Amino acid sequence: MADMLMLKIIALDRILYEGKITQATMTTTAGDITILPNHMAIAAVLKDAPFILIDAKGEKHVVAIHGGYITMIENAFLVVADDAIFAEEIDEARVREDIRRNKEIIKDKKGSSLDITRAQIQLQRNIMNLKISDTFRK
Structure with a gap:
């Protein structure tokens, strides 16, 4: 082997x-x-x-x-x-909803600056997860 x-x-x-x-x-x-x-x-x-x-x-x-x-x-x-x-574990529907929600938080400046920073980080992660799911899902 x-x-x-x-x-x-x-x-x-x-x-x-x-x-x-x-x-x-x-x-x-x-x-x-x-x-x-x-x-x-x-x-x-x-x-x-x-x-x-x-x-x-x-x-x-x-x-x-x-x-x-x-x-x-x-x-x-x-x-x-x-x-x-x-x-294959990425739930595309949930990720799309998270992207929508995070964009809304960022656009409307909802919450504290920490909340907005978290939304920006999570938005980038979700966009990458969606790309990976679209590209590599079996």
């Missing part, structure tokens, strides 16, 4: 994935990278972007990653994200 990476993706609310993979592609603050087995040790900050993994069966999975970092040493690969969701 070919070398594998042991991947664990942890979001603030759950362990999203734990298992063997053959590769992962992601966007870091330094640019796009692909991690393969026996990659040199690395630590990097993740940008909000799709995280694409190929599991041990050769199946492709796409995760919407929002913030966080990666570490990899000796084929042990850890992703810690502020938020993460598989493309």
Whole structure:
């Protein structure tokens, strides 16, 4: 059997994935990278972007990653994200409603400056989730 990476993706609310993979592609603050087995040790900050993994069966999975970092040493690969969701788990109707509501909060300046900032952040996350769902949903 070919070398594998042991991947664990942890979001603030759950362990999203734990298992063997053959590769992962992601966007870091330094640019796009692909991690393969026996990659040199690395630590990097993740940008909000799709995280694409190929599991041990050769199946492709796409995760919407929002913030966080990666570490990899000796084929042990850890992703810690502020938020993460598989493309197929994204509820497009709910995301569209959240986008509408957040745009309304921002446009009408409803709430405190903190509420508006949160709405801006959530709007960007929801737009990215919708794009990922549209592009990568099986």
